[in-house]
Amino acid sequence: xKTPIMRPPLEAVLFGFERIGMVIRIAWxxxxxxxxxxxxxxxxxxxxxxFTASDPEDALETAFENGGFLAGYIALWTIMxxxxxxxxxxxxxxxxRASTFAYFEPPTLPFxxxxxxxxxxxxxxxxxxxxxxxxxxxxxxxLVAGAVGLTAVASDxxxxxxxxxxxxxxxxxxxxIFLIWLWIVLRLLPVLxxxxxxxxxxxxxxxxxxxxxxxxxLISGALFISILQGVIFILFILFFIPAAIVIGxxxxxxxxxxxxxxxxLFAFLALLLAPAIIALASFSLAAEAAFPxxxxxxxxxxxxxxxxx
Numbered sequence: 001x002k003t004p005i006m007r008p009p010l011e012a013v014l015f016g017f018e019r020i021g022m023v024i025r026i027a028w029x030x031x032x033x034x035x036x037x038x039x040x041x042x043x044x045x046x047x048x049x050x051f052t053a054s055d056p057e058d059a060l061e062t063a064f065e066n067g068g069f070l071a072g073y074i075a076l077w078t079i080m081x082x083x084x085x086x087x088x089x090x091x092x093x094x095x096x097r098a099s100t101f102a103y104f105e106p107p108t109l110p111f112x113x114x115x116x117x118x119x120x121x122x123x124x125x126x127x128x129x130x131x132x133x134x135x136x137x138x139x140x141x142x143l144v145a146g147a148v149g150l151t152a153v154a155s156d157x158x159x160x161x162x163x164x165x166x167x168x169x170x171x172x173x174x175x176x177i178f179l180i181w182l183w184i185v186l187r188l189l190p191v192l193x194x195x196x197x198x199x200x201x202x203x204x205x206x207x208x209x210x211x212x213x214x215x216x217x218l219i220s221g222a223l224f225i226s227i228l229q230g231v232i233f234i235l236f237i238l239f240f241i242p243a244a245i246v247i248g249x250x251x252x253x254x255x256x257x258x259x260x261x262x263x264x265l266f267a268f269l270a271l272l273l274a275p276a277i278i279a280l281a282s283f284s285l286a287a288e289a290a291f292p293x294x295x296x297x298x299x300x301x302x303x304x305x306x307x308x309x
Contacts, residue, residue, distance in 0.1 A: 001299050003213050008294035009224035013231060015099045015294075016287030022098065022105075023282040026112035027091045033113075034084045041075040085126060089119040092126075092289050096196035099290035100297050101305055118199045125195035128203075133185055140181040147173045186210065186217040193296035209299045217295065224291050232284060239276050 016023075090113060094106045106112055151171075191206035210217060297306035 001209075001213075001301050003216050003220065003295055003298040005216050005220045006223065008220050008291055008298065009227050011294045012099070012224060012287045012290035013227050015290040016228075016283040016285075019095075019098060019286055020279060020283050023091075023095060023286045024278060025110065026094050026106050027282060027285065028278075029111040029113050030087050030091050034087050037083060037087075038076070038080055041080050045076055082127070086119075086123045087115070089123040089126065090114045091285070092192075093119050093122050093196040095286055095289040096193050096293045099286070099293040100193060100197050100302075102307060103305070118196070121199060121201055122192070122195040125191055125201050128201075129188060129191055132188065132203075136181050136184045140177050143177045144174045147177065182218060183214055186214060186221065189217065189292050190296045190299060193293045196293075197296065209296075213299070220295070221291075224287075228284070228287050232280065235280060235283075 094112065094114070097104045098106065151169075187210045188203060188206050190209050191201075191203050194200065194202050194206055300306070
């Protein structure tokens with residue numbers, strides 16, 4: 001199967017707009033749980049620091065001797081990212097399924113939290129996919145560094161136009177190494193919707209599904225990133241900048257009348273923009289989850305079941 005180039009990015013962005021209410025409904029509780037857990041970890045971290053110490057180095061040494069500080073540090077930087085990924089798996093699974101099948105709809109309760117075998121498989125798949133990408137990135141970075149180093153050494157021993165004959169192949173080699181990394185990332189991309197939709201972990205099927213589609217996936221992915229970032233930038237300009245300018249001018253004007261109390265308008269600005277921030281984050285989450293789902297829909301040839309528009 002050949003995936004379309006334009007349809008997946010456009011359908012993913014349109015899904016983000018169309019189903020933003022559903023995403024907010026199913027995402028607010030898992031996100032709140034994650035924020036509370038992060039807050040608890042940060043409280044442990046901050047509770048072990050003596051902020052009254054005159055010497056920052058002594059305060060840092062004392063903090064590392066404190067069990068609460070160490071527990072908070074470990075939780076914040078090692079455990080919490082995995083816990084957050086696990087908790088948010090229920091959101092990504094629901095969004096991927098909804099953006100793959102027109103008939104799928106999460107429960108219509110005002111909150112949503114599901115952490116069953118499907119979500120656990122998705123979490124494991126997401127973790128393994130991240131490990132593969134990171135491992136490949138380290139190898140590719142080492143190869144690029146080696147190519148750049150050899151090119152620099154070789155170019156130092158020649159002069160004039162001969163340098164171009166050495167630098168050009170080195171730059172070309174670095175670009176090809178980066179493309180190999182992208183090839184691995186994109187060839188395995190359907191593994192996420194396979195886990196969410198089919199409830200199984202299969203990197204082999206994802207690899208086979210994308211055979212012969214690398215350049216299509218590369219162009220489609222670049223278009224998706226461009227469209228998504230452009231839409232987010234436009235929405236930010238339309239909603240956030242004017243509100244910030246108006247509230248800021250009102251606060252400055254009010255300062256001459258009621259004094260520093262006028263700057264309470266900035267707190268009002270934060271409250272006013274909070275729903276907009278939540279909506280923008282929900283749109284971005286929905287679109288980012290929908291893009292691999294739409295790629296999967298076309299490559300799996302699921303027909304009318306996957307026609308969401």
